[in-house]
Amino acid sequence: VEVVNAALTGGAGQGGNMKALLETRMQGGQPPDSFQVHLGRELIDSHVVPDRMESLEWLYEEEGLNDVFPKDLIDIASYEGKPYSVPVNIHRSNVLWYRPSKLEAAGVAAAPTTWDEFFAAAELLKAAGIPALAVAENEPNFSGHVFENILITQLDQAGYLGLFNGSTSWEDERVTKALEILDQAFGYANEDYLSTSWADINDRFVADDGPAMMIMGDWTHGVLMSKAFTDYRWSPAPDTAGIFMVLSDSFGLPKNAPHRDNAVNF
Secondary structure, rough: OOOOEOOOOOOOOHHHHHHHHHHHHHHHHOOOOOOEEEEHHHHHHHOOOOOEEEEOOHHHHHOOOOHHHHHHHHHHHOOOOOEEEEEEEEEEEEEEEOOOHHHHOOOOOOOOOOOHHHHHHHHHHHHOOOOOOOOOOOHHHHHHHHHHHHHHHHHHHHEEEEHOOOOOOOOOHHHHHHHHHHHHHHOOEEEHHHHHHHHHHHHHOOOOOOOOHHHOOOOHHHHHHHHOOOOOOEEEEEOOOOOOOOOOEEEEEEOOOOOOOOHHOO
């Protein structure tokens, strides 16, 4: 079985090249047997709507996945009522990582729990010469990650999901407010954010001159541990206490997979 890591939102370099290669192969009718992709619209909009993927409704039934996966998760995997990929993990993306030493140096008593508290802390950090927010923006993926964590604070669950099923307009004033918060937050980013990649943002965060805070998923804990870095703590991203922003890697079955049986077994 040939499995490709599409790395569709994983930053620059090899990930971007793999995405281009995958697109070329899928459009040219020479797909891999499967590929790693984020559960939901990332796969659906790119390859399900253009009719390049097999529905996995039968596999969910045979393997009993309908009985073990939460319905909300299956709904994310589905298009027009049919699932198109199988999730292999669950991440929480709405996590605020912060460096206690940086906050203390600026006189910030505690990690911000709201965006109002974040901007108050950011002003104190600015006065101390410390960037408040780690940002990697040499590609648009990182700002998309931060933006969705702001969107959910302005839209409730139904409103947020409505952006993707058409019941909420992207011209909604709450979306505009979320964009304004994003713009304001990036005003406190590391100065080199336009040349910093997703792959490098953790190195910027742990640097002596690095930012005090970063919005990144729960996978960050393992990354920071691997660097033997200890000056960090976490809390829910501002205004998201009680919210679990789901992110999941998944694998689907392209039409005309060259080794279909092996792909199904995989």
